[in-house]
Amino acid sequence: MLKIENLKVRVAGQEILKGLDLEVNAGEVHAIMGPNGSGKSTLAHVLAGRPGYEVTGGSALYEGRDLLAMAPEERAREGVFLAFQYPVEIPGVNNVYFLKAAINAVRRHRGEQELDAMDFLALVKERIKLVELDESLLNRSINEGFSGGEKKRNEIFQMAVLEPKLALLDETDSGLDIDALRVVAAGINALRSPDRAMVLVTHYQRLLDYVKPDVVHVLSAGRIVKSGPPELAKELETRGYDWVVQEARSA
Amino acid sequence: MSTRNEEVDKLVRREYAAGFITDVESDTLPPGLDDDVIRAISAKKNEPAWLLEWRLSAFHHWQTMPTPNWAHLRIEPIDYQAISYFSAPKSKKDAPKSLDEVDPKLLETYAKLGIPLREQEMLAGVAVDAVFDSVSVATTFKGKLKDAGVIFCSFSDAVRDYPEIVQQYLGTVVPPGDNYFAALNSAVFTDGSFVFVPKGVRCPMELSTYFRINAMNTGQFERTLIVAEERATVSYLEGCTAPMRDENQLHAAVVELVALDDAYIKYSTVQNWYPGDENGIGGIYNFVTKRGECRGPRSKISWTQVETGSAITWKYPSCVLTGDDSTGEFYSVALTNNWQQADTGTKMIHIGRNTKSTIVSKGISAGHGQNAYRGLVKVLPSAEGARNYTQCDSLLIGKLCGAHTFPYIEVKTPHAVVEHEASTSKISDEQLFYCRQRGVSEEDAVNMIVNGFCKDVFRELPMEFAVEAQKLLGVSLEGAVG
Numbered sequence: 001m002l003k004i005e006n007l008k009v010r011v012a013g014q015e016i017l018k019g020l021d022l023e024v025n026a027g028e029v030h031a032i033m034g035p036n037g038s039g040k041s042t043l044a045h046v047l048a049g050r051p052g053y054e055v056t057g058g059s060a061l062y063e064g065r066d067l068l069a070m071a072p073e074e075r076a077r078e079g080v081f082l083a084f085q086y087p088v089e090i091p092g093v094n095n096v097y098f099l100k101a102a103i104n105a106v107r108r109h110r111g112e113q114e115l116d117a118m119d120f121l122a123l124v125k126e127r128i129k130l131v132e133l134d135e136s137l138l139n140r141s142i143n144e145g146f147s148g149g150e151k152k153r154n155e156i157f158q159m160a161v162l163e164p165k166l167a168l169l170d171e172t173d174s175g176l177d178i179d180a181l182r183v184v185a186a187g188i189n190a191l192r193s194p195d196r197a198m199v200l201v202t203h204y205q206r207l208l209d210y211v212k213p214d215v216v217h218v219l220s221a222g223r224i225v226k227s228g229p230p231e232l233a234k235e236l237e238t239r240g241y242d243w244v245v246q247e248a249r250s251a
Numbered sequence: 252m253s254t255r256n257e258e259v260d261k262l263v264r265r266e267y268a269a270g271f272i273t274d275v276e277s278d279t280l281p282p283g284l285d286d287d288v289i290r291a292i293s294a295k296k297n298e299p300a301w302l303l304e305w306r307l308s309a310f311h312h313w314q315t316m317p318t319p320n321w322a323h324l325r326i327e328p329i330d331y332q333a334i335s336y337f338s339a340p341k342s343k344k345d346a347p348k349s350l351d352e353v354d355p356k357l358l359e360t361y362a363k364l365g366i367p368l369r370e371q372e373m374l375a376g377v378a379v380d381a382v383f384d385s386v387s388v389a390t391t392f393k394g395k396l397k398d399a400g401v402i403f404c405s406f407s408d409a410v411r412d413y414p415e416i417v418q419q420y421l422g423t424v425v426p427p428g429d430n431y432f433a434a435l436n437s438a439v440f441t442d443g444s445f446v447f448v449p450k451g452v453r454c455p456m457e458l459s460t461y462f463r464i465n466a467m468n469t470g471q472f473e474r475t476l477i478v479a480e481e482r483a484t485v486s487y488l489e490g491c492t493a494p495m496r497d498e499n500q501l502h503a504a505v506v507e508l509v510a511l512d513d514a515y516i517k518y519s520t521v522q523n524w525y526p527g528d529e530n531g532i533g534g535i536y537n538f539v540t541k542r543g544e545c546r547g548p549r550s551k552i553s554w555t556q557v558e559t560g561s562a563i564t565w566k567y568p569s570c571v572l573t574g575d576d577s578t579g580e581f582y583s584v585a586l587t588n589n590w591q592q593a594d595t596g597t598k599m600i601h602i603g604r605n606t607k608s609t610i611v612s613k614g615i616s617a618g619h620g621q622n623a624y625r626g627l628v629k630v631l632p633s634a635e636g637a638r639n640y641t642q643c644d645s646l647l648i649g650k651l652c653g654a655h656t657f658p659y660i661e662v663k664t665p666h667a668v669v670e671h672e673a674s675t676s677k678i679s680d681e682q683l684f685y686c687r688q689r690g691v692s693e694e695d696a697v698n699m700i701v702n703g704f705c706k707d708v709f710r711e712l713p714m715e716f717a718v719e720a721q722k723l724l725g726v727s728l729e730g731a732v733g
């Protein structure tokens with residue numbers, strides 16, 4: 001589904017990704033771990049098409065197509081979803097109204113009929129249960145005045161409604177207390193499917209206690225320096241990142 | 252009245268004898284402004300002598316006034332002698348013969364706003380002789396209004412048919428010498444609208460759109476007078492969302508509202524005059540004086556405006572709260588894009604006891620647009636228990652535009668409460684990316700954010716206008732981002 005080769009990206013004149021390779025197939029869940037500032041969010045953003053990131057080399061294919069050539073909204077409509085590390089507040093724009101616009105943009109793109117208000121509401125009420133989000137948040141402005149946990153849950157809720165093919169989750173676990181983490185993890189697990197690929201970007205391994213990845217990658221200084229089974233996450237938890245980095249240097 | 256007219260005629264003829272060169276029968280006066288021109292206008296309209304005198308004294312006052320000093324507007328000096336102050340409806344010879352001859356850009360905008368073909372032709376000034384559907388609708392309208400006792404007609408007709416009422420109220424809210432443009436308007440106004448709702452009558456319909464077509468060619472110096480007697484209620488809608496072509500660069504209208512005891516006047520405006528092109532060439536200067544007086548106790552006047560057009564807008568719909576317990580409201584959305592400049596706001600003058608006023612102003616700037624809010628809340632010593640609430644928000648789109656806020660507050664009694672809240676926000680790249688990441692286009696995202704920002708004002712608009720206004724903002728903001 002996603003095939004990244006030798007990807008090089010500059011931000012503000014500085015090379016952040018320095019030749020990154022990653023392949024993710026449908027049905028798989030990959031975790032990307034790494035120290036702060038290693039380029040995890042940069043990877044997520046560049047895949048989602050955020051302006052300001054200059055691709056200086058390499059490629060990223062999504063379902064065989066050149067992902068990097070597509071406009072951000074086109075990527076979204078084609079099924080790429082980014083759960084933001086810091087979801088932005090948009091005052092005055094109703095959360096659920098926005099979500100309706102989003103899902104109908106996707107449906108129009110696919111040549112499907114737009115959902116009418118009734119069907120949409122039914123879908124929303126069903127999916128919001130997945131993340132145990134209070135329904136009153138639906139009619140608030142997007143993320144405005146939401147607690148940190150509510151913002152993260154709102155992201156997963158949007159993912160549940162939009163049903164993407166490739167989900168990039170950027171530090172969805174950070175800032176959550178243990179109960180909220182369990183809820184969010186349950187939501188993510190419920191959305192695992194043979195047709196869907198997920199990339200979990202995380203700094204800590206605790207999310208991975210609840211969402212078991214197929215592969216764990218370590219991102220350091222702009223490259224994937226090690227990949228392994230879920231147990232690698234545990235090892236990172238106890239031993240830190242330094243040894244991986246050392247290992248990569250001496251290799 | 253007829254004797255008065257004869258006098259005017261005589262007067263005019265005498266002036267002509269004295270060297271005035273224009274033929275009385277001709278449709279258009281040559282450019283220029285002096286006593287003779289004003290006499291000629293008045294004569295063409297068969298006005299009573301008192302009105303001619305009124306015009307002349309306004310003109311003499313205007314001549315003594317310095318041109319306004321524009322704090323926040325870039326403006327070329329206006330040559331008042333280069334303007335023709337009277338022209339009958341445009342001859343059809345120069346008009347486009349069909350929509351095919353009209354600027355495709357304009358047509359595109361009409362299409363986006365969903366304006367019917369017939370109306371498109373009207374607005375674009377196509378020479379059509381067809382009888383409009385709206386004429387019969389208008390007739391039905393007029394019948395209903397008449398049954399209710401409501402007078403709604405052109406200002407000229409009012410001068411002819413109800414001269415006493417006009418004389419009683421004209422200039423009592425906006426005196427002829429009030430400001431530079433009000434004085435000019437008082438001297439040379441050609442037509443406008445007149446509404447009179449008698450005691451206890453609730454006007455049975457919104458006075459609106461059907462008339463926008465008929466009222467269109469009222470020229471650049473419009474005069475509107477609305478009077479609601481005791482316990483009367485009326486909602487008046489002015490304007491049109493479609494961008495109107497107009498060769499007159501200067502527009503200086505005056506609107507006066509009078510609300511007697513327990514009366515309620517709601518005045519809504521959607522203004523979308525030609526703003527000039529992307530480079531700021533062309534475009535209309537809109538200098539309007541709008542003021543309402545809550546003359547009677549417990550009366551209420553509410554202004555709602557959505558301003559997206561004009562190259563330069565200068566207007567402050569205001570309320571003079573004379574009656575005890577009276578209420579003034581001002582809800583405004585002003586958008587400036589490209590090189591547009593707007594200096595708008597309101598004045599709330601509290602005179603009566605326990606008077607209340609609310610101001611909600613939303614300024615949106617995009618492109619190189621400059622948007623200034625200028626508001627005055629004045630509480631006189633007599634206005635014990637007065638309250639004002641002002642909320643003034645600015646939204647910036649892009650980096651080249653500007654927003655400025657000038658709140659003036661003068662409170663002369665210790666027994667008043669005046670609250671002011673202000674905010675400035677930007678549509679951030681982060682917000683736009685968030686929306687696009689969910690599949691929503693940048694343009695739709697901007698529209699959603701802007702509509703959210705304007706919600707508190709749109710809510711005050713009559714339903715049909717609210718929908719149009721929303722579409723209008725979308726069209727006006729096209730190309731503002733990216």
Ligand SMILES: Nc1ncnc2c1ncn2[C@@H]1O[C@H](COP(=O)(O)OP(=O)(O)O)[C@@H](O)[C@H]1O
Binds near residue numbers: 040
């Ligand atoms: N917009 C930006 N301008 C300048 N530097 C940036 C920008 N975005 C990210 N960086 C830098 O890129 C590096 C990687 O950041 P990021 O991808 O956010 O790391 P992570 O998510 O792994 O913590 C950091 O050194 C960060 O300071």
Ligand SMILES: [Mg+2]
Binds near residue numbers: 041042085170
């Ligand atoms: Mg990060």
